[in-house]
Amino acid sequence: MTDPFNGWTPEALGDQGEVLPVVTAPDAVLSRPGPEVDPSDPKVVRLAADLLATMRVSPGCVGLAAPQVGVSAQVFVVDVTGHPKAASVHGAFALCNAKVVEATRWRPGREGCMSVPDLTGDVKRAARVVVEAVLPGTAEPVRLTTDAFEARALQHEIDHCAGLLFLDRVAGAHALHQRKVYL
Structure with missing residues (x-):
C-alpha cells in the first residue's frame, strides 16, 4: 500500500509546534462538535504542529x-508507530475534516484518553x-x-472532533476500568 501522506507532517511545512495543556472531562469543549476548518489556513497548520x-511529549x-x-x-x-497493537502504520500525520466512509469488522477493545486520565473503557469499533x-x-x-x-485510533480522534469521548461509546459502567498506574 502506498503512503497517502508521502511523508507529510507539520514539520515538513517548517512548523515545529508548541506543547499545549490538555483539557480533561468535563470541560465543555470536549462535548461540542467542532466545525470543519479551512486546511489551508496557517492557523490550522500551526494547530496541527502544536x-x-x-x-509526542505525552507518554503512551x-x-x-x-x-x-x-x-x-x-x-x-x-x-x-512502535505500538505493540499496531498492524498498519502510516507514521505521524494530521488530518482535517475527517470522515469514516467505510467501516467493517467490528471488535471490542480497551481505550484510554488523555482527557479522561483515570479511566479506560471497552469500546466496540471497526477493525x-x-x-x-x-x-x-x-x-x-x-x-x-x-x-x-x-x-481504532482514527475513530477515537474523529469522535473527539464530533464532541464524543470513549465514555459515550462504552456499553455501561461494567465496561469502565480504573486506569493502572505504573511507577
Whole structure:
C-alpha cells in the first residue's frame, strides 16, 4: 500500500509546534462538535504542529484532537508507530475534516484518553476503516485505508472532533476500568 501522506507532517511545512495543556472531562469543549476548518489556513497548520508536539511529549499517547487542547475544530494527529497493537502504520500525520466512509469488522477493545486520565473503557469499533480527509497546509484530499489499532485510533480522534469521548461509546459502567498506574 502506498503512503497517502508521502511523508507529510507539520514539520515538513517548517512548523515545529508548541506543547499545549490538555483539557480533561468535563470541560465543555470536549462535548461540542467542532466545525470543519479551512486546511489551508496557517492557523490550522500551526494547530496541527502544536497537536503533534503535545502528543509526542505525552507518554503512551497515539493521537490527539483539537478539542483536547481547548480548540473546537476538526483537526487531529495520530502516530501508532512502535505500538505493540499496531498492524498498519502510516507514521505521524494530521488530518482535517475527517470522515469514516467505510467501516467493517467490528471488535471490542480497551481505550484510554488523555482527557479522561483515570479511566479506560471497552469500546466496540471497526477493525478496518476507510477515512477521507484533507491534509493541513496543502488542502490535499486523502483517502486512508487502515486496520487494527490505527483504525481504532482514527475513530477515537474523529469522535473527539464530533464532541464524543470513549465514555459515550462504552456499553455501561461494567465496561469502565480504573486506569493502572505504573511507577
